[in-house]
Amino acid sequence: MRRDIFQAIADPTRRAIIALIALQAMTPNAIADNFHTTRQSVSKHLRILTECELVKQEQQGREIYYSLEIKKLKEVDKWLNQFRKLWETRFNQLDDVLSTIKKQKK
Amino acid sequence: MRRDIFQAIADPTRRAIIALIALQAMTPNAIADNFHTTRQSVSKHLRILTECELVKQEQQGREIYYSLEIKKLKEVDKWLNQFRKLWETRFNQLDDVLSTIKKQKK
DNA sequence: ATTTTGCGAAACCAAAAGGTTGCATATATA
DNA sequence: TATATATGCAACCTTTTGGTTTCGCAAAAT
Numbered sequence: 001m002r003r004d005i006f007q008a009i010a011d012p013t014r015r016a017i018i019a020l021i022a023l024q025a026m027t028p029n030a031i032a033d034n035f036h037t038t039r040q041s042v043s044k045h046l047r048i049l050t051e052c053e054l055v056k057q058e059q060q061g062r063e064i065y066y067s068l069e070i071k072k073l074k075e076v077d078k079w080l081n082q083f084r085k086l087w088e089t090r091f092n093q094l095d096d097v098l099s100t101i102k103k104q105k106k
Numbered sequence: 107m108r109r110d111i112f113q114a115i116a117d118p119t120r121r122a123i124i125a126l127i128a129l130q131a132m133t134p135n136a137i138a139d140n141f142h143t144t145r146q147s148v149s150k151h152l153r154i155l156t157e158c159e160l161v162k163q164e165q166q167g168r169e170i171y172y173s174l175e176i177k178k179l180k181e182v183d184k185w186l187n188q189f190r191k192l193w194e195t196r197f198n199q200l201d202d203v204l205s206t207i208k209k210q211k212k
Numbered sequence: 213a214t215t216t217t218g219c220g221a222a223a224c225c226a227a228a229a230g231g232t233t234g235c236a237t238a239t240a241t242a
Numbered sequence: 243t244a245t246a247t248a249t250g251c252a253a254c255c256t257t258t259t260g261g262t263t264t265c266g267c268a269a270a271a272t
Contacts, residue, residue, distance in 0.1 A: 004118075006115055006116050006118075006121065007116045009112055009116075010112045010113045010115075010116035011229085011230080012110075012112075013230090015112065015185070019188065022188070022189060022192060023192075027248075027249090028248080028249070028250095029247090029248065029249085037230095037231080038231075038232070038233095039248085039249080040231080040232070040233080040249095040250090040251095041230070041231055041232080043249075043250065043251090044229095044230075044231080045230090047250085047251095048229095061238095061239060061240075061248090062238060062239040062240065062247070062248050062249070063239090063247095063248060063249085064248080064249065064250090068189075070189055070192045070193040071193060073186060073189050073193065074193060076182065076186060077183075077186055077190075079121070080179060080182060080183055080186070082125065082128070083128060083174075083176055083179050084183075086128060086129075086176045087176040087177060087179065087180060117259090117260080119260090133218075133219090134218080134219070134220095135217090135218065135219085143260095143261080144261075144262070144263095145218085145219080146219095146220090146221095146261080146262070146263080147260070147261055147262080149219075149220065149221090150259095150260075150261080151260085153220085153221095167218090167268095167269060167270075168217070168218050168219070168268065168269040168270065169217095169218065169219085169269090170218080170219065170220090
């Protein structure tokens, strides 16, 4: 089990869940209602998300509300930082210009 | 085959390859020398990265130089944007303070 | 001309992932 | 108390993944 954040966001359903609970906590059943999948499947995704601390849970009676640990997403942002300088440089803008010229020639 | 950028960066070896060729183009053999894996394995990763347009290749004689399509990484950044506002709000800073207090109590 | 080198592609394999089904448990509700 | 609901967890199955081995081809080197 790798279970790091990059593997966690690799699955499209998990990304959808993340977006869904970003603003308000939801129960597994409520989440499952939003997708074409079963509650158990969502539950599995939630476990993975919980294991890599992307999601936190709060029990309320027999319901469990899941919400996003937004801070954890910063790790992806941090990884992107090493490339941000590259895509913001003039060199890349020049690259864009060159490829545009190339296309026009065709 | 899903083959989107999120699945591409899910693998740690692929992330390492991405970081490696971010600054200069490299051949599969040269890339493989940097890891504890075979050239064929790297080749497979490069194919995946190429398929989702994260990497471009340039043939030079019998060698093929692979380099990063930095622009493609912006897609991850774009996805993060929807959450960026959230983790930058005061509410989250308050959240941080609260969890710090919680830790001190322990 | 022959050998070496760099490469992609296909075949094969073990492990992991994602999904489903069934079950146990705890909390509501009638 | 009996039943319905919300959930986690384990077992199972199929597909995908990451890796290795083998092969063939083309370009360089001998």
